[in-house]
Amino acid sequence: MVTPIDPTGVGFLLAENRSMPMHVGGLQLYRKPEGAGRNYARELYEHMSSTERIAPLFLRHPHRSTRTAGQLVWEQDEQFDIEHHVRHNALPKPGRVRELLELCSRLHSTRLAWERPLWEAHVIEGLRDGRMAIYTKVHHSLVDGVSATRLMASSLSPDPDKRGMQPPWGYREKPARDATDTAGVPLSALRTALGITAEAAGMPAALIKTLTKSVRNETSALSLYAPRTMLNQQITGSRRFAAQHWPIERIRGVGKAAGTTINDVVIAMCAGALRSYLLDFNELPDESLVAMVPIGLNAKKSQIPSAEGGNAVGSIMVKMGTEFADPADRLRAVQASMKDGKEALSSMTPMQILAMSAIGQAPAILTPMFRMQGIVRPPYNVVISNVPGPRTTQYFNGAQLVGSYPLSIPIHGMALNITCTSYDGLMCFGLIGCRRTVPHLQRLLTYLDDELKALEKAAGV
Incomplete structure (x- = not known):
């Protein structure tokens, strides 16, 4: 078949x-x-x-x-x-x-x-x-x-006594659904080479506004350049993985006190950690680092990725405020940048978001393809994802899941990827990087902890 x-x-x-x-x-x-x-x-x-x-x-x-x-x-x-x-x-x-x-x-x-x-x-x-x-x-x-x-x-259950449970690759009956691809996007929208239909082409106003911001280096749904750092160079295939978790209540407490979201606080934690890490190597640029933050289309529309697989992801480009020494200033910079990106996407359909994301990804893919590292500036410095997981304690055939840590994809020009998954009151961070390009990756875990404490202090939590 x-x-x-x-x-x-x-x-x-x-x-x-x-x-x-x-x-x-x-x-x-x-x-x-x-x-x-x-x-x-x-x-x-x-x-x-x-x-x-x-x-x-x-x-x-x-x-x-x-x-x-x-x-x-x-x-x-x-x-x-x-x-x-x-x-x-x-x-x-x-x-x-x-x-x-x-x-x-x-x-x-x-x-x-x-x-x-x-x-x-x-x-x-x-x-x-x-x-x-x-x-x-x-x-x-x-x-x-x-x-x-x-x-x-x-493949999980809240019942600790349940047995005979199927692993993720086990076959499951599924309800009937409309003729869509596995990402929930209509097949008619995927028939061209880039999957961009007339609907996606109908976004000139949003595109012009977003491009104007990008040319001014005001990140939104699109970024055309970011400062070059030690993280933005050729990588090898060798990986190093570091993982840790923190209570979501601590992160939520900072967000509540500062009037912002949990996701903004997570990005601010990463901003402070990366600032400290780059300072260790005397590699902190004067300009703000830019993070590419993927968002599932279900965050905006009802067309959602399913458990059958597929990809339905847009993105926001976020200024991380790494030029600021004050953690409160970094959090405000992240909050403003995220707000601007969300507003830019709010006027777009799912297909238009996919098209905008394809434009944003082009420099990251074409630069290593044509070996232009060091000639052009990277469109962003790091990828930071936050994927929601189960909110309650889960079991697999009686074994209690006590932590879930994601591993994602570094690419040429983006040697570090930070992905978080929430689970049972914990925010689980998974950091994956090129072993050669990102030395002492585990230090970032210490700096993440330091930054959460600094944000709590700044927010008066």
Whole structure:
């Protein structure tokens, strides 16, 4: 069975190379059920690898030939081997979180082969505190961050006694729906090479206004240039992963006191952390760093990415206020920039947002493609995403999920990616960067903690 690949997915596939694997991942930490034996992880692995019926999303791989006129399409894998995709790992002693993050860094560095369905899952045991972990990765051509989170949530339950639960790749019956692609965008809107229809072309007023702001370096829904930093250069395929969580109540408290949103506070935390990090290397530019902040289209419209996969993501370009020494000034700069970006998108339809985002992404993709690093300025410095997850305690076959940390995609010119997932009262940060280009990445965790304390102090919390 052959199905079309949406234009965003094609872009992720074509942009991929050895230095830029284009998969997203997740690390979930679990506490074993009470009374679980020593072989619990092995038993869970066997359960997950014995799934009888696989969801179609997890059976397809990219293919192109003369039969498809050279176009990339999804083709079902006729030789699917689940043991290639579901694996069992054990950490070396002493089994600290450090060893776990090092393993995830290595796993996230390797590309997924196009000859097979583009996903892997690893059951990991050997943590000295008795917990176990599951690391998964799925190609970004299959899912965006929201879809990946929903896939994970679909295999969890608030019931600690529930057993026999399907992993994310297990087949599930779904309700009938209209003829749309997996991202929820009408197929008629995806028939051109860029997926931009007449509807998307009908945004000249919004585009002119946004371009004018961008030329003035007033970021909004689009950014044409940002200051060049050590983060904005060629990368290697080697990755380093760092993860930590903070109580959402602390972040919400700052937002409430400052009259802003949780997301604004998260970006301000990142701004302060990056300011401290770049100061360590005497690399802080005089101008503000610019963050690209993806937004799911469901944040604005009812067309939403589903648990079947797909990509439906727009973006806002945010000035992070890193030129300010005062954390309160940085938060105000982030708040103003986010507000301006949201207002720019409020007059656009989902397809127009996708078109605007494609324009914004073009410099980031074309610059490394034509080897223009150092010649042109980057359109933004870092990607910061915040993906909502389950709000209550969740379980998988009796194992309690105690932390969920995302791993995303660094690219040439953008060596660092920061993604957050909310879960059960926690904001879980996942930082992924090029091992060579972003040295001592773990320092950013300390600086994030310092910045949250500084924001609390500035807000009088």
